[in-house]
Amino acid sequence: MKESTFSLLKRTFVQARPYWAYIAGIFICNFLASPIALLKPLALKILIDNGFGSRPLPGFITYFFPVNYEFSFTSIVWISVALVLLIALIDNIYTVIIWILNTYTGEKLVRNFKYLLFNQVQRLSLAFHDRNGTADSVYRIQYDTSAIRTLIIGNLSPILTSCITLVGMIVIMFTINSRFALITCSIIPPMIFLTRISTKKLKKDWKKVKEYESNAMSVVQEVLTSLRVVKAFGQEEGESNRFMAKADIAMKGQLKVAWIGALFYFCIGMIYAAGTALFIYFGASYVRSGEMTLGELTMVIAYLGQIYGPLDKISRNLNEVQSSLTSIERVYTLLDEQREVKETANPVHLARTKGVIEFQNVGFYYNKEVSTLNNISFKVQSGDRIGVMGSTGAGKSTLINLITRFYDPTYGQILVDGINIKNYKLSDYRQQFGIVLQEPVLFSTTIAENIAYGLPNASTEEIIAAAKMANAHDFITKCSDGYNTLVGERGMNLSGGERQRISIARAFIKNAPILILDEPTSSLDVKTEAQIMEAMERLMQGRTTFLITHRLDTLNSCSIILHLEKGSLEEIIINNNSDTLAKKKTSFLSGNIIR
């Protein structure tokens, strides 16, 4: 996606619209900065002019005193002292207000931007995250979003105030001497030209820098999430080097951007110098020929500084805007990313499915080149226990991912209770599944909260009941804080079997009609496995269950066995509850199972 600067700005303003009152407040405060700064020397001026000197006091002070009040030297000293304190009070109150206002508005803008993006990222399909990796999304949420604050508060607000000051100064200049005003303004076109060139260049380079930085961060993320493997293979040094290489590219990118910026400021500085030089040149001859008094020239040169000040601020900020805009564009790109697994316009609500599942000639490609599943057709009834077997890489997990609608089939359709699953309301549909995977996923919170993950307002009794059903209650009560024990990041404080039992308890409490078990015991020892199978057996009662496993005795308890090889359904075996598996080969294309 490539958006113009204008459309990016427009969209950002729309984004910031709810806070317009605060933003207006910030603009006003910025305007007040210069009058407040002008007040500061006032006390000293009064002391000198009216105390030591004999000038009459200015009207705004005499106003507060009786008409014929005689101002003694001491009273003027007191007035000066009071003024110093009063002005300091105003100045400091102003500082506090602008500080808090800036922080409040800025943080609120950023927080909402982050929330929006996080919300979107969670809902993007797994396919998107498979392709892009998580680190880049993290970088966008964590760093790129803050650009909205930099842009609106850090850059645009000073640009706006400077523009107004600039226009004011130019008008004043024209009333004094239009010829000189024209000379002053002659530096504006080259400045605009220069700013345009450099912002264009910067836009491209900033984009690269952000990509480089996010690449470097992806190394950090990858390493920290697989630290055990890194340590076990002694690859700390290698990973540090990999990080360094990426960070180095990012640093060089930053340096390049800095060069462009520095060059730009250099040129701007030289343009100012040229402007002043022009003045000296023309001014000298005008004063000599009597067209202008020396006083006028001095005044105009003093104004020159007042015009160049805001011009300088504008050009510098315009330059910095590019960095912010690049980040903001990255945020919008992610926000605009299509959700591949979409909900239809009028989704069907689903309270609790019967668990009748049918695949009709389903195929799936992770990418365009290789097909992972081809022409899968089968139908299972409510409460069936379906064993899925096949070599690694056969497509078993992929099949499951299609049932849960983590991905949509490339062709064919999946029906649940006779309705294409694409037509169900997504949140309703996902509510139908209890899932236990090979590697249990726990969150870094308490055991109780992990069990109640799918049912956040579950009562303590429900949590304990689920834990008992999952054979987890005994080990949990032995933990230091019982159900309130923290499990550590990804549950690392617990053993594999303990983690698996918690994830079974989690499935119990959700009490979903369809159960998905993807090799739930394959990373456990035999004794743990037996205990877990017992809990699993309880869990499977009365639910349509898909069970991926290599264990023959587990397969034996299944009513149907799907045998997958290389993405194709080799055979569908109906297990008639006899001791040996009664094999009945059926054509996987027909999709009808002979019972």
Ligand SMILES: Nc1ncnc2c1ncn2[C@@H]1O[C@H](COP(=O)(O)OP(=O)(O)O)[C@@H](O)[C@H]1O
């Ligand atoms: N996210 C993915 N992106 C691309 N290819 C994938 C992805 N996940 C799995 N695959 C590929 O799809 C095939 C089937 O994988 P999978 O369903 O996990 O097999 P199984 O669970 O039977 O071991 C494998 O060849 C695997 O490399």
Ligand SMILES: [Mg+2]
């Ligand atoms: Mg698998």
